[in-house]
Amino acid sequence: MIEFQNVVKKFRRNEVLKGVNLTIERGHRVALVGSNGAGKTTLIRCLLGEYTCEGSVMVDSLTPRENRRAVLSKVGFVPQLPPPLKMPVGQLIRFAASVCDSHPQRMADVAVRLGLDTDQFKYQPFVKLSGGQKQKLLIAIALGRDSELLVMDEPAANLDPEARHIFFGLLAEKKDEAAMIISSHRLDEVATLVNRVIELDQGQVVLDDRVADLVELSSRLSCRVRLIRPEAPFAKAIQEWGFTGSDDGREWNGFVAGPDRLRFLGVLSRYAALLAGIDMREAEARQDHEAVLND
Ligand SMILES: Nc1ncnc2c1ncn2[C@@H]1O[C@H](COP(=O)(O)OP(=O)(O)OP(=O)(O)O)[C@@H](O)[C@H]1O
Structure with missing residues (x-):
């Protein structure tokens, strides 16, 4: 499903990714871990076609840079930092649903399951929601649609325990149909969510392990x-x-x-x-x- 072959990314003379080779299939739930500056976000940006790079990146045989629309239509993405959007919540959901061919109600339903009643906030600018509310809405947008790949940057960090439980249940519903990449500084935050751990250090894969997949996500x-x-x-x-x-x-x-x-x-x-x-x-x-x- 996803293939990185000898991917090199340089910012001027700074080589941030130094020949990354990885294959990720449906059903793989990957923890992408590594210290600050290891290259996690850069790798994700290459995968989403935001950056040019050397080597090759393929998502279902498509190159993300040349086929951004087609690739992004497969990807549910939860960014690390919420974008500073002034758009009201209701409009944002309608816009997001139209871009990925989903229905706004599907996203609103996921938000309600996470404890966020989007109807109550429909005229409120996104940027004025609390940190946890923004996170819930971004997760609802990413999960309230069909996607073959879920890319999430520290997605559960701002959630209260009840919302985390619901979030894990939502991931469980997707686990066979999608590949997931969950990026985090801390393996203990994500260890029980994944069945594969990939560690980047200074732009290189230093560990790629399949791990026991024993915890029921929705338990x-x-x-x-x-x-x-x-x-x-x-x-x-x-x-x-x-x-x-x-x-x-x-x-x-x-x-x-x-x-x-x-x-x-x-x-x-x-x-x-x-x-x-x-x-x-x-x-x-x-x-x-x-x-x-x-x-
Ligand atoms: N747009 C850019 N221009 C120049 N250098 C960049 C750019 N983006 C990232 N870098 C550099 O690339 C390196 C890797 O950054 P990246 O954001 O991929 O790390 P990360 O593993 O996601 O870190 P963190 O856990 O802190 O988010 C860093 O040294 C960073 O300074």
């Missing part, structure tokens, strides 16, 4: 956390995950999206000395899984 864990004693900073941190506490503040219950389990355990690990027990069970998956960590 959800029911969690109970018990503490030795209540503590206010812990309460604040876990309430951000939508958990509710017992009256004495020593037991907390809530749900965590399956792919978010690592992030959640990362948060808990900061309070390891407080923990008396953690109980995590698959709440919505077909098979019942149980991970119990007791004191």
Whole structure:
């Protein structure tokens, strides 16, 4: 589906991509990782035909630079930084839907699933939405259409836990029909969403690994956390995950999206000395899984 062959990109004398070779097929969910300046965005821009480059880039046998319209019609794209668009939300959705031959209602429906009622904001300029609202709308535009390739730059960073869970479910619906490239600085943010990890360093592929594809994207864990004693900073941190506490503040219950389990355990690990027990069970998956960590 996507083929990079010996792709070199130079900005004046600065060689930013130094001969990248990659083949990405439908069903591949790729984490494109690497430190700041590694070349991730440049590679994506070459893929979208925004940049000329040496070597060859092909999307379904089409060169993006010469066939931008045809290539972009296959691609749902969530940019890293929201564009500073003054266009009102309603108009933006109608425009985006017309460009990619979708229906505005399809995009609005995805937005509603993510918790953004676009009707309420239809006259509001896009640029005046909050960071999370912009992210939800951009995701709705990218997912509320047919696409064979989804390219997303840190797409879930601004989403609250509930919206992340819905977002992972939306990705699960697309996982067999599309290839996905999710760019991130941090592998732990995206590790459970993908089945392949590609790392760029100074414009070169330094790692290309297929990884275990075991986490159900749409699964959800029911969690109970018990503490030795209540503590206010812990309460604040876990309430951000939508958990509710017992009256004495020593037991907390809530749900965590399956792919978010690592992030959640990362948060808990900061309070390891407080923990008396953690109980995590698959709440919505077909098979019942149980991970119990007791004191
Ligand atoms: N338009 C440009 N003109 C000149 N240099 C550029 C341009 N775009 C990117 N670069 C340079 O190319 C290198 C790679 O940048 P790129 O944005 O692709 O990195 P990245 O891996 O996406 O980084 P980040 O994680 O910080 O977004 C950097 O050194 C950057 O300064």
